[in-house]
Every structure is written in C-alpha cells, then in structure tokens.
Amino acid sequence: MIIVMHGRANPAHIDAVVAKIRAAGLAEHLSRGTERTIIGAVGDERVLSADMFETMPGVERAIRVLKDYRIVSREVKPDNSVVSVRGVQLGGSAIQLIAGPSAIESAGQMQALATRLRHSGVGLLRGGAYKPRTSPYAFQGVGEAGLGYLQQAARSQAMPMVSELLDVRQLDTFLEYDVDVIQIGPRNMQNAELLKEVGRINKPVLLHRGVASTLSEWLMAAEYIAVGGNHNIVFCERGIRSFDTASRHALDISAIPLLKRETHLPVLVDPSHAGGRASLVAPLACAAIAAGADGLLLEVHDDPQQAWCDAEQAITPAALDELLATLRPLAAVVGRTL
Amino acid sequence: MIIVMHGRANPAHIDAVVAKIRAAGLAEHLSRGTERTIIGAVGDERVLSADMFETMPGVERAIRVLKDYRIVSREVKPDNSVVSVRGVQLGGSAIQLIAGPSAIESAGQMQALATRLRHSGVGLLRGGAYKPRTSPYAFQGVGEAGLGYLQQAARSQAMPMVSELLDVRQLDTFLEYDVDVIQIGPRNMQNAELLKEVGRINKPVLLHRGVASTLSEWLMAAEYIAVGGNHNIVFCERGIRSFDTASRHALDISAIPLLKRETHLPVLVDPSHAGGRASLVAPLACAAIAAGADGLLLEVHDDPQQAWCDAEQAITPAALDELLATLRPLAAVVGRTL
Amino acid sequence: MIIVMHGRANPAHIDAVVAKIRAAGLAEHLSRGTERTIIGAVGDERVLSADMFETMPGVERAIRVLKDYRIVSREVKPDNSVVSVRGVQLGGSAIQLIAGPSAIESAGQMQALATRLRHSGVGLLRGGAYKPRTSPYAFQGVGEAGLGYLQQAARSQAMPMVSELLDVRQLDTFLEYDVDVIQIGPRNMQNAELLKEVGRINKPVLLHRGVASTLSEWLMAAEYIAVGGNHNIVFCERGIRSFDTASRHALDISAIPLLKRETHLPVLVDPSHAGGRASLVAPLACAAIAAGADGLLLEVHDDPQQAWCDAEQAITPAALDELLATLRPLAAVVGRTL
Amino acid sequence: MIIVMHGRANPAHIDAVVAKIRAAGLAEHLSRGTERTIIGAVGDERVLSADMFETMPGVERAIRVLKDYRIVSREVKPDNSVVSVRGVQLGGSAIQLIAGPSAIESAGQMQALATRLRHSGVGLLRGGAYKPRTSPYAFQGVGEAGLGYLQQAARSQAMPMVSELLDVRQLDTFLEYDVDVIQIGPRNMQNAELLKEVGRINKPVLLHRGVASTLSEWLMAAEYIAVGGNHNIVFCERGIRSFDTASRHALDISAIPLLKRETHLPVLVDPSHAGGRASLVAPLACAAIAAGADGLLLEVHDDPQQAWCDAEQAITPAALDELLATLRPLAAVVGRTL
Known part of the structure; x- marks a missing residue:
C-alpha cells in the first residue's frame, strides 16, 4: 500500500498513518518529495484497505500495490491451465x-x-x-x-x-x-x-x-x-x-x-x-x-x-x-x- | 407492436408479417408511406416479441408500443402507493x-x-x-x-x-x-x-x-x-x-x-x-x-x-x-x- | 511519480528506471517490499510521463502523484473565485x-x-x-x-x-x-x-x-x-x-x-x-x-x-x-x- | 414518423396531432389499437422532428422511421465505395x-x-x-x-x-x-x-x-x-x-x-x-x-x-x-x- 499525503499534511498526520501501518504489523517507508510525502507500507498489504487510510486527515489517497486475486493470477501460475x-x-x-x-x-x-x-x-x-x-x-x-x-x-x-x-x-x-x-x-x-x-x-x-x-x-x-x-x-x-x-x-x-x-x-x-x-x-x-x-x-x-x-x-x-x-x-x- | 418494413421489402415479405400477426391472434393495420410500409399489430401485443419479426426478411425493425411492466406501472394505478x-x-x-x-x-x-x-x-x-x-x-x-x-x-x-x-x-x-x-x-x-x-x-x-x-x-x-x-x-x-x-x-x-x-x-x-x-x-x-x-x-x-x-x-x-x-x-x- | 516494479523485475530493470529518473533531473527513492520494489521519483514530476516508465521492462505501472492542472486548482488558490x-x-x-x-x-x-x-x-x-x-x-x-x-x-x-x-x-x-x-x-x-x-x-x-x-x-x-x-x-x-x-x-x-x-x-x-x-x-x-x-x-x-x-x-x-x-x-x- | 398516443389521450389530443401533421404537408394514418392509438405521418418525415409531437398533450412518444443520414447511407448506394x-x-x-x-x-x-x-x-x-x-x-x-x-x-x-x-x-x-x-x-x-x-x-x-x-x-x-x-x-x-x-x-x-x-x-x-x-x-x-x-x-x-x-x-x-x-x-x- 502506498499512501500519498496531501500537500498540506502536517507531521501529526504522517505520524498517525505510520502508527496505523505499524499497528497492522507492517513497516513504513517514508519518502519526502518536493510537494508530497509518500508513505509505503512494507509487508503483506492484504490486511490493509484503502479505506483505512483515506478516511484519515492529511491523506490524499491510498493505492494498493498488489492485486486482490491470487489463485487465478498468472503471477502465481505462469503457465496456461487446461x-x-x-x-x-x-x-x-x-x-x-x-x-x-x-x-x-x-x-x-x-x-x-x-x-x-x-x-x-x-x-x-x-x-x-x-x-x-x-x-x-x-x-x-x-x-x-x-x-x-x-x-x-x-x-x-x-x-x-x-x-x-x-x-x-x-x-x-x-x-x-x-x-x-x-x-x-x-x-x-x-x-x-x-x-x-x-x-x-x-x-x-x-x-x-x-x-x-x-x-x-x-x-x-x-x-x-x-x-x-x-x-x-x-x-x-x-x-x-x-x-x-x-x-x-x-x-x-x-x-x-x-x-x-x-x-x-x-x-x-x-x-x-x-x-x-x-x-x-x-x-x-x-x-x-x-x-x-x-x-x-x-x-x-x-x-x-x-x-x-x-x-x-x-x-x-x-x-x-x-x-x-x-x-x-x-x-x-x-x-x-x- | 409496430413493424417497419425495409425500403425494398416486397409484397411477399409484407404478407408473411401479416400472416404471423394473424397467427398470434391479432389483427394487422397497414400504412404505406412514401419510403416505408409500416404494419401495426392490433390486439394484445404481449404475446409478440420484436425477435419474432426482426428475423423475418424485409423487416427493418419491430417496436413495442406497450411496456412490459404492468403491476408496478402508474398507468395501472395512477395514485402513489404507500x-x-x-x-x-x-x-x-x-x-x-x-x-x-x-x-x-x-x-x-x-x-x-x-x-x-x-x-x-x-x-x-x-x-x-x-x-x-x-x-x-x-x-x-x-x-x-x-x-x-x-x-x-x-x-x-x-x-x-x-x-x-x-x-x-x-x-x-x-x-x-x-x-x-x-x-x-x-x-x-x-x-x-x-x-x-x-x-x-x-x-x-x-x-x-x-x-x-x-x-x-x-x-x-x-x-x-x-x-x-x-x-x-x-x-x-x-x-x-x-x-x-x-x-x-x-x-x-x-x-x-x-x-x-x-x-x-x-x-x-x-x-x-x-x-x-x-x-x-x-x-x-x-x-x-x-x-x-x-x-x-x-x-x-x-x-x-x-x-x-x-x-x-x-x-x-x-x-x-x-x-x-x-x-x-x-x-x-x-x-x-x- | 511512483514506479511499481513487477514481482519478477531484476536489479538491471531497477537500475534502468533509476537511471531514467536521474536523467530527467529527479532523484530516486527505493522501497523494497516483500513482493514488489517501489521507486519514487523525487522532484518536479511534471517532466515525467507514465509512458516513459510503463514501456520499460520490469515495470508494472507508473502512478502520477500530482495532478496536471495547476492554475484552476484549489490547491493553488484555496478561496473561491468570483x-x-x-x-x-x-x-x-x-x-x-x-x-x-x-x-x-x-x-x-x-x-x-x-x-x-x-x-x-x-x-x-x-x-x-x-x-x-x-x-x-x-x-x-x-x-x-x-x-x-x-x-x-x-x-x-x-x-x-x-x-x-x-x-x-x-x-x-x-x-x-x-x-x-x-x-x-x-x-x-x-x-x-x-x-x-x-x-x-x-x-x-x-x-x-x-x-x-x-x-x-x-x-x-x-x-x-x-x-x-x-x-x-x-x-x-x-x-x-x-x-x-x-x-x-x-x-x-x-x-x-x-x-x-x-x-x-x-x-x-x-x-x-x-x-x-x-x-x-x-x-x-x-x-x-x-x-x-x-x-x-x-x-x-x-x-x-x-x-x-x-x-x-x-x-x-x-x-x-x-x-x-x-x-x-x-x-x-x-x-x-x- | 409514428406518433404513439397515451392510453388516456382524448379525441382532441389526437385531432391536434393530425392537424400538426397536415400543417407540415404530410398525411395522417390512424390505427386505433386496444390500448393505444397510433398515428403515422405519411410523406417526407424529414420536415418533422420528434420534439414537435412529444411536447403535445396526450402524446407518449414519436418515433422516426427514416434515418437522418442519406448520402453516406447504403440504402442510397448499395455498392461499396472505393x-x-x-x-x-x-x-x-x-x-x-x-x-x-x-x-x-x-x-x-x-x-x-x-x-x-x-x-x-x-x-x-x-x-x-x-x-x-x-x-x-x-x-x-x-x-x-x-x-x-x-x-x-x-x-x-x-x-x-x-x-x-x-x-x-x-x-x-x-x-x-x-x-x-x-x-x-x-x-x-x-x-x-x-x-x-x-x-x-x-x-x-x-x-x-x-x-x-x-x-x-x-x-x-x-x-x-x-x-x-x-x-x-x-x-x-x-x-x-x-x-x-x-x-x-x-x-x-x-x-x-x-x-x-x-x-x-x-x-x-x-x-x-x-x-x-x-x-x-x-x-x-x-x-x-x-x-x-x-x-x-x-x-x-x-x-x-x-x-x-x-x-x-x-x-x-x-x-x-x-x-x-x-x-x-x-x-x-x-x-x-x-
């Protein structure tokens, strides 16, 4: 999960997001850009949902990195199934x-x-x-x-x-x-x-x-x-x-x-x-x-x-x-x- | 049901549509325009479907006149239901x-x-x-x-x-x-x-x-x-x-x-x-x-x-x-x- | 810009993305997750386009962080214009x-x-x-x-x-x-x-x-x-x-x-x-x-x-x-x- | 043009539609069904628009019979153009x-x-x-x-x-x-x-x-x-x-x-x-x-x-x-x- 903070998010907003990521058992990874801070949640993001973050103050959007389907995914099984x-x-x-x-x-x-x-x-x-x-x-x-x-x-x-x-x-x-x-x-x-x-x-x-x-x-x-x-x-x-x-x-x-x-x-x-x-x-x-x-x-x-x-x-x-x-x-x- | 015939529909095409309308127990009503012949099916059109006519040669399209819903329709019950x-x-x-x-x-x-x-x-x-x-x-x-x-x-x-x-x-x-x-x-x-x-x-x-x-x-x-x-x-x-x-x-x-x-x-x-x-x-x-x-x-x-x-x-x-x-x-x- | 690498992207793929970010005058920020490596481009991302990265081997998708409109944006001018x-x-x-x-x-x-x-x-x-x-x-x-x-x-x-x-x-x-x-x-x-x-x-x-x-x-x-x-x-x-x-x-x-x-x-x-x-x-x-x-x-x-x-x-x-x-x-x- | 009257349209409504058709230089063709009266406008319907009728009291809908395009139509020129x-x-x-x-x-x-x-x-x-x-x-x-x-x-x-x-x-x-x-x-x-x-x-x-x-x-x-x-x-x-x-x-x-x-x-x-x-x-x-x-x-x-x-x-x-x-x-x- 990647959480993009608003341009005007303050340090308390960022800390709250980090705390929520840690509470879910994942680690955070911060990247402070020129106009936005971006926070990556490192670990199994499937325990997270975009909702959990997008309702928090200072958060602009949360983007899932992984797809929700697994068994049917070619990533799991590269060869064609017959x-x-x-x-x-x-x-x-x-x-x-x-x-x-x-x-x-x-x-x-x-x-x-x-x-x-x-x-x-x-x-x-x-x-x-x-x-x-x-x-x-x-x-x-x-x-x-x-x-x-x-x-x-x-x-x-x-x-x-x-x-x-x-x-x-x-x-x-x-x-x-x-x-x-x-x-x-x-x-x-x-x-x-x-x-x-x-x-x-x-x-x-x-x-x-x-x-x-x-x-x-x-x-x-x-x-x-x-x-x-x-x-x-x-x-x-x-x-x-x-x-x-x-x-x-x-x-x-x-x-x-x-x-x-x-x-x-x-x-x-x-x-x-x-x-x-x-x-x-x-x-x-x-x-x-x-x-x-x-x-x-x-x-x-x-x-x-x-x-x-x-x-x-x-x-x-x-x-x-x-x-x-x-x-x-x-x-x-x-x-x-x- | 209104059946619009193609510009080049011939009399046999028209006769076949009329026969199908009669076979379903309805009466036909022909209107020969300058570019198209239009056939109305008079009676309860709910026994008919557009498919029955649109698959016939010489038919351009068939248009239902009545709606398929009845009980929920305001036409049947004009006053609001509570x-x-x-x-x-x-x-x-x-x-x-x-x-x-x-x-x-x-x-x-x-x-x-x-x-x-x-x-x-x-x-x-x-x-x-x-x-x-x-x-x-x-x-x-x-x-x-x-x-x-x-x-x-x-x-x-x-x-x-x-x-x-x-x-x-x-x-x-x-x-x-x-x-x-x-x-x-x-x-x-x-x-x-x-x-x-x-x-x-x-x-x-x-x-x-x-x-x-x-x-x-x-x-x-x-x-x-x-x-x-x-x-x-x-x-x-x-x-x-x-x-x-x-x-x-x-x-x-x-x-x-x-x-x-x-x-x-x-x-x-x-x-x-x-x-x-x-x-x-x-x-x-x-x-x-x-x-x-x-x-x-x-x-x-x-x-x-x-x-x-x-x-x-x-x-x-x-x-x-x-x-x-x-x-x-x-x-x-x-x-x-x- | 956030670049999400494929699960099977190799180090050479990652290096190429980093090189492209640097060539555009921005700095990279890597985050290696359990299933994906994510690369942030730090700087003015408006010189970049998603196309530039999504055509590269090993890249799953590139996500813009900033919006393309500026003058009309409330971010630039928070008060209503009359x-x-x-x-x-x-x-x-x-x-x-x-x-x-x-x-x-x-x-x-x-x-x-x-x-x-x-x-x-x-x-x-x-x-x-x-x-x-x-x-x-x-x-x-x-x-x-x-x-x-x-x-x-x-x-x-x-x-x-x-x-x-x-x-x-x-x-x-x-x-x-x-x-x-x-x-x-x-x-x-x-x-x-x-x-x-x-x-x-x-x-x-x-x-x-x-x-x-x-x-x-x-x-x-x-x-x-x-x-x-x-x-x-x-x-x-x-x-x-x-x-x-x-x-x-x-x-x-x-x-x-x-x-x-x-x-x-x-x-x-x-x-x-x-x-x-x-x-x-x-x-x-x-x-x-x-x-x-x-x-x-x-x-x-x-x-x-x-x-x-x-x-x-x-x-x-x-x-x-x-x-x-x-x-x-x-x-x-x-x-x-x- | 086919004009479908409402189930509760009265004779005055029908007369008004007929008058409008005649005023445009076309002839009418009435078909009284069991639940609806349908009026066909016979002549060049291109001088008519559905709007002209659908705004009249008692009219349910007006349906064009002919298409608006002519020169590009295959009806006008059946063979492929090169x-x-x-x-x-x-x-x-x-x-x-x-x-x-x-x-x-x-x-x-x-x-x-x-x-x-x-x-x-x-x-x-x-x-x-x-x-x-x-x-x-x-x-x-x-x-x-x-x-x-x-x-x-x-x-x-x-x-x-x-x-x-x-x-x-x-x-x-x-x-x-x-x-x-x-x-x-x-x-x-x-x-x-x-x-x-x-x-x-x-x-x-x-x-x-x-x-x-x-x-x-x-x-x-x-x-x-x-x-x-x-x-x-x-x-x-x-x-x-x-x-x-x-x-x-x-x-x-x-x-x-x-x-x-x-x-x-x-x-x-x-x-x-x-x-x-x-x-x-x-x-x-x-x-x-x-x-x-x-x-x-x-x-x-x-x-x-x-x-x-x-x-x-x-x-x-x-x-x-x-x-x-x-x-x-x-x-x-x-x-x-x-």
Missing part, C-alpha cells in the same frame, strides 16, 4: 466450440441438434433448462425436464454437456443429471453465494462476465470459486454495456489479451449474446479467434424464427458450417487447431 | 430515513447506534449481517448472529429493521428474526430466483438498482416481485456505473422523477453507496430530497475509521444531525415533512 | 440564473423574452446564434444577426449576454457584438485551438462538460484557457452519457461537490440539456442548487412547441416563475440568496 | 495500412521511417504535426515544419501522406503541403464547422469516431462532410469509452460490421489508440481484419521509449513486420489481400 472435461480440453492448442439452443425445447430438438452439431465438429453441447429473463412474463425455460433432454442428447453423441445454473437450490439437480460444465451467467457473476457453492464441487465452471463488470471484478468472482477448491474455471466474455444501443452489448475484444495476461485460465467468447443478432455472430466469432480466444460459445437453433427464446441471435447449423469454413483456416493462422 | 411497515409509512408525505452501519459488528454497537439514531429522528434501523463483497478475502459479515443484534436493537427502539438478503436459503432465517424490510442489493437486482421468493412473502422489499441497470430493467425486476403477490416494493437508487472514476458511482438523480412518473411505488436514494465517500453524503442527500425522493438510506457508524466494511462512506451520528439540520427545512420547501 | 460580468457575480453567495432560448429566432422574440426574464429575476440573458447540431439538415441558427438581436435585448434590460462560440473564426464577431460570456459547448470542450483562443481574451468563459469527459479532462480543458491568461472560467455540468436512454443524458450531480473541492472556480448546472425534456427541468434544477451549484443555465421559450430547436426541453416563463418559487427558499436553506 | 488516393484504393479488396509516428519529430525520423515502412508494405504514411493533447503542458506537435518533413518523406517513397487537422485555420497550410488524406480526430468528430470545411475540398477525409459517439452520430458527422460535396470519406473506429479502465478505450469491434451495413464507405480501425498500449496492437489488429475492416491505422516508432508522444502504444518496425506475418494469411482467409 481445463479437461470428458476428454475435451479447454485452453489447450485446440479451439473449442460450445453450441446449442438458448432454451432447451424438447428431447427431439436436442437429439437432432446434437447429432447435427457433433457432425459439424462442435465439442460441447449447451442448452438452457432454466432461463434468466428480464421479464417475469417471458418464457422461463422448461426446467428440470430440459436437463434430461440435454443429458440424453449429449451422452448419445459423447459430447460434454453445458447448462446455466441460476440458483443454489438447483445445484443438486445439476449434479444428479451430471451436467459437465456449469455456466454462471452475467446476472450471477457477482452472486457470491452461488460462486461459493460451485467452488465446492469438482465440475468445471464457465464464468460469464457481468454486463458492466470490470476485468478486476471478474477475476475476483473467479477467485471466489477458486478459493473454495475448484480451480476448473473458464472465463467467457459476452459483451459489455455501452452508451450505444446499435448492438445489444459491445463485445470487449481487448478483454481477451488483457485477461490472458492476468490469468492462466482459458478465455472463451460468446458472440451470440454480445451482438444480439445473427448477422453479427460470424464477424465477432472471427475477431475473437483472431484476438486469441480459446473457444466460442454459439447459439444454434434449427429454425431460429421459431426459437422460444433469443430468436434474433441464433444461427442455423448451416450458417455454423459456413462460419467454420472460415474459422478453421483462421485458427491455423494464429497457431491453433479447430 | 408502503407501511410497523406504522412507518414509506411513500407518504413524510420523508423517511433508514440508517445504520454497513456491517453489523456487535450487539453493543447496534444498541448504542439504534438509541442514537432514534434520537436523531431516524425511522428505520439498518445493518448488514451478510455482506456482498467483491473479494472473497474481504469480511463477509457476522452472519445470523448479526440479525439477532439488529433485532434486539431495533425492537428496543420500536424501529422497523432492514437487512440485505443475499441467498434464497437465508430467507427462513430472515423470517425467523422477523426482518421488517428485506433489502435486495444491486448485485441481486436481476437474480430472478431471489426476486420470485421475496414475491411470495408479505414483507416490504427494498429493491436497489443494479449498477448498470436501465430504469426499464429495474421496473421489470420489481414486476418479478409483484407478480408473485407482494406489492410492497420500494425502489432505492444508489448510483450507476460511469466512465469516470472520480466518484465510485454516478448518482442518477434524474432516475427519481423518471421513476416516479412510471411507477406508483416509493423511491428512496442511497447517497452513501452512490458517492462512496463520506464527504459526498450531504450534497447527494440534499439533492435527492430536492429532486423528489421519498427517503434516504444512510450509512452511519459511530467511528467510521474503525468500521469493518465501507469505512470511507460512513458518516458519524453527529454528521447525520448536522445533515438533518439542512434536510428538514429543505423537505419543507418541497412540501414534505421530515 | 467571476464578475457587468456587475453580476458568478460564484458568490448569490445563485445566478442564465436563461433564454436554445436558438435566437428574432429581435422581437429576444426583446420580449428579455423583459420577461428580467422581471422574473434572471441575471444573464442567453441565446444561441450559431447552433451545433448532430444533423447537417437541422436548423443551424440564424447566425450573426442573432448576436445583434441578443445584444439589443440584453442591453435594453441591462443584463449581461451569453452565447455559444463554435469556431475560432467567429471570435471577432463575438467581440464586435461584445458578447459578455462566451460559451464553449460540450462538443468543443476538447477543441484545444478554440480553448487557446478564448484564453487570450478577457471575457468570462462558460465551459460546458463534454458528454463523456471525466472531471480531470474537464479541469484540464479549463487549464488550457487559464494558461493563456484568462482566469475568468465558469464550469457548467450538463449531463453525461450513460447506458440508459431513459433521459437524454445523466446529470452528474456528484460532479458539483467533487469539482468544487478541486477548483476555486464557479460551477453551474444546465438541467435543460441534461434531462432533455421540460418535465425534468424543475427536479434537476432543485437538486443542483441543493448540491451546491452556483447557478443554473435554463432554456426558456415563450412557446416551446413552436421553438426552432430543442423544443422538448424548453420551459415557459410561467414555469420558470413557478420553479423560482421553490428555488428561492431552497437557496436560503443552503445558505445562498436568489 | 476511395482512391494517389493510386492507393481504400475500401477495395486490398487491406490498406496507414502507419507512422504519433508525433512527427524530425525530417530524419520521417525519412528513415518512411523507407522502413514502405519496405514493410505500408501503403500510406502518417504523422501528426499538430497534436491534440489533454494537457496544455504536454507537447503540442512541431507544427507546420512537421508537414514539410512528412511531405518530403512521403513523396520520396511515393506514399500518400495522412495528417490530422485540428483547426479550420490550418486548412490552407494542409492544402499547401498537399496532405493527401485529412484526418479528423475523435475530439473533432462533432466539430461541425471543421466538418463543413473539409466537405468543401476534394481530399479524402479519415473520420475518427468520437470516444463516446454512437454509430448514428458518427454517420451524421460524415453526412456533414458529404453534404458539402466531398464524398471521399473513410471511417476509423478507435475505441469507445467504457466503465473499465483496464484498457484505455474499448475497441468496438461490432462497429465494423454494423457500420458496413449502414454505409457504402470504407471502415478502418486504429488498434494503437484503442488499446493504448503496444502489447494490445497485434491482437486488436488481427481482430479488426477478421471482423471485416478495410484497413488499419498503426502507430509505429523506431524507438517507442523515446517517442515524444503516446510512447506506450507505438510498436517498432520489427513488431510491425511480425504482425504482418500473421495479418497477411489472415487477410487471405477473409478473402482480402494485404
């Missing part, structure tokens, strides 16, 4: 695709789609059984039955299954249906109780970024999971809120390289939710891979116009195949396989 | 104050503070037993014991008690300790499962705005609660995320008049979290009352520098008294009592 | 009102409005002769003739006149018509060439905040004017861009106390442009005065529905009188006159 | 690179860099003679001499030259030095007077997006230029302001496909300013090309640590060559040449 799920590797040299409908509709739908997606080269099957919706009048998902349809379809194609968990009370059901990757959506990124629960199990967690979360808050959310013992965390960038409503959210493409510098964990991108419309999926997917993403999460529906949820952003299996025809050579250009 | 809690009226002519520490620390702290706040004229006592923190390493609250301290202090002063609920599994405990007003914090504003649960009980809910939630999303979150049967909802504006980090969040002062136009429910303001520092509490509190807020939520701590959480934004009881000396005549100016 | 214009004091104990139409339409309009506004107690008359519009097809103002109408009306009522300058080439015309306060609008807040020009004259400048400018950038824009010799600068907060389109801009109410802490110069608020609609003017105006603003800029039009520009946000003279009936006692509550 | 400058085609099948230092420093620097960049395959040479800086104390550029250095270097390599225009008064100098492409920076995107001036000349204009400008405002800025007669406009996305300060700005990658759908004009991307640091240039440049950009603007400096301006974001010529080794095959994957 998250394995039923033999599929997330974060390795192969780009991975997770695909499926926004909302699971029926057993038949999931079975047909799983077969089709498997054939296209999709690695993991995704579908929403419980849907987080802005309106209470909107379709809320088929519920538990959906997990059954998803499981059946996924197992028949030997694909790991991915679904979104909304509530701690659903966790047992998720474990019962053996959901392979548990998605935490943007609305729950800072739901600490849910994060703590998925931190106690040994399933990979796909952690979406909140629509207005900073990278630092996102890394801290991952740390909540990691601190419980579960280090199988995969980040998923899906767009941030901006002042422009021309696209639903603004895909934060810089988040990919920035996050990969800060953490050893895999980083995926969801171009479907970011853009919020089918025509944006291909350019955003290509951009994500070009920028270094480890994989994509794509909403695919056999007949998007008839989809029960998020119709506007789903692409057809045929459009997926077309996209893959570009993504495959593109992955090769950036040294990856697909 | 939410009563143990004889205290929120949304009436009296400005109400909810005050207390960010985090409950001990029985003694709460008792002393309750006595002090009651004496200052505070109507409701607030304290956090479970704390939602960005970092898993930060203090997470004293837990259930805290509800006991809060209850004891509140009952001794005949003040209704207010505390934040983070998890559906805590709800029974909250009911056991008879928490009078259940706070839903910004991180949980779109936690639909939690909203549904508090919609089933008959306790007033204090619904904070998410840091990047639009007014429309906030109203929809309230509708989630209302649709379950609980109409005792109080909004609390507490700042939105902006590009400027000079203050923690930007208090959205316009939200007060805008919200009061859209809904009949009370609207409070939390200047402590909005500004994130004690020196901003007074100006923001005055601004909120001047702009028409029905009350304030204030973080007060006997010794802010020693507070276990959010030290920087707490004010002392003495500072509260000083603030009240300005707020009281100010309330009178805008036709309210305090 | 800007006088034809005997009207901005920033003194009296709240000042600047009012008039968005666009000047005719001599008759301005004359009638000036008389009416003067009678209501408005101190300064404002009108736009040149209008900055988003669309090239929108009305661009009546031009130079408008300055004549404004001048005639203002002089007849002995009110100082205020008008917006869009282009350096208009400055001579503004001086010719003796415009008393030169407005720099949000689109030009970072138009450095324009700022330099108004820095060379001795007319007060009303500097609006850019819609997405930080307080720090705004203060720097003022510094551009001040460095030229013109210290008669008045800030005008008029709303920032947010993710919510419910109001045109979000009035940043916290900017008032934050700015007044950083600078000795007066701070006004423009509730008309911030909210973008007439119904928001009164609550935002009251909030601004309650939060400590030194005055208001209000768009007033005799018949808003017929206004040539920004019709939606103008209020009538009658509405202004009604607003003043609340603002006057409100000003008294916060210790001001109006 | 902007030619000294034989270099912007917007054709070849990806174009514009590169050079943020600030021109000396004749020698520009000559060496031009030779080096030409050799790497860069098509256009760029350098800033006048620098728009946030601080008046920061280096403001070498001025006119810089245009001479740039011209000499560019002509010697037969590269078109690109430089940023800050002020209408500099335009003659730019024409004198025959600057081939005139850059309008983000701070001036809504400087209408400057846009009008460059609209009167026949030089291509590189129009950067304002840091908080919507796509619609950006297109309108281009329309300001186009309406003057100059249709040689090239857009340059360079990052938007977000709530996260982890990168300087957030590159809005979706802007590329969205803009190309709305306009026939070329769209470039500036990854240097968007990310604000050298390590982000390569991933953002790759993403931009993958998403469909027509070219890149890159800051290159022989010795970034010694650069007089924006040192942190410049890459070396060697780093550029390395980037091109990826960009070339990537361009081929998306069907372009480089």
